Amino acid sequence: NAGVMQNPRHLVRRRGQEARLRCSPMKGHSHVYWYRQLPEEGLKFMVYLQKENIIDESGMPKERFSAEFPKEGPSILRIQQVVRGDSAAYFCASSPGLDTGELFFGEGSRLTVL
Amino acid sequence: RKEVEQDPGPFNVPEGATVAFNCTYSNSASQSFFWYRQDCRKEPKLLMSVYSSGNEDGRFTAQLNRASQYISLLIRDSKLSDSATYLCVVVSNTGKLIFGQGTTLQVKP
Numbered sequence: 180n181a182g183v184m185q186n187p188r189h190l191v192r193r194r195g196q197e198a199r200l201r202c203s204p205m206k207g208h209s210h211v212y213w214y215r216q217l218p219e220e221g222l223k224f225m226v227y228l229q230k231e232n233i234i235d236e237s238g239m240p241k242e243r244f245s246a247e248f249p250k251e252g253p254s255i256l257r258i259q260q261v262v263r264g265d266s267a268a269y270f271c272a273s274s275p276g277l278d279t280g281e282l283f284f285g286e287g288s289r290l291t292v293l
Numbered sequence: 294r295k296e297v298e299q300d301p302g303p304f305n306v307p308e309g310a311t312v313a314f315n316c317t318y319s320n321s322a323s324q325s326f327f328w329y330r331q332d333c334r335k336e337p338k339l340l341m342s343v344y345s346s347g348n349e350d351g352r353f354t355a356q357l358n359r360a361s362q363y364i365s366l367l368i369r370d371s372k373l374s375d376s377a378t379y380l381c382v383v384v385s386n387t388g389k390l391i392f393g394q395g396t397t398l399q400v401k402p
Binding site: 210212214220221222223224227234235237268270280281282284285286287 | 325326327334335336337338339342380382384387388389390391392393394395
């Protein structure tokens with residue numbers, strides 16, 4: 180039973196380019212969370228999705244960032260026109276439902292903006 | 294005020310020591326509470342849940358005080374392998390998991 184799969188593990192982009200980060204949740208999990216972690220800082224909540232629905236996006240920057248979790252395929256975190264401040268580790272986590280606090284995390288995608 | 298606050302440390306302790314971490318949360322409607330562990334540059338993993346009655350898992354004891362909105366984690370007989378960052382997690386009534394910034398523990402030989 181594969182865990183949460185994130186790709187790419189490492190991504191380098193120049194300022195102004197787009198970054199797309201993918202997350203495949205664990206089998207049977209319908210809830211996906213995205214978190215951002217800056218160096219030497221904690222995990223910051225970005226967005227919480229179910230299949231085809233955004234449940235809570237209160238942590239998403241208002242511009243340039245978007246997330247989706249389609250009926251088929253992985254969840255995608257998209258960052259348009261990246262800036263240096265977007266450099267961070269982006270962790271995806273999944274859970275089977277609302278009534279559990281156990282999240283299963285992927286290994287993270289490390290974005291570096293040059 | 295941050296939703297979940299922790300002392301970032303680092304806590305430097307010798308092997309065998311007992312160490313305690315604290316965490317406070319601001320939303321009294323929070324539903325449930327957890328401690329996660331994160332090793333350097335790796336993904337966080339669930340350490341243990343936190344129940345109102347307190348709960349123990351081997352050398353680890355977690356406590357919750359709802360009245361004071363305070364959570365603690367006690368580690369007895371520290372091992373070198375306990376060195377990590379410990380993250381306090383609070384689940385809101387909407388299901389959102391909010392992480393504290395973490396407390397770093399370094400256990401020295």
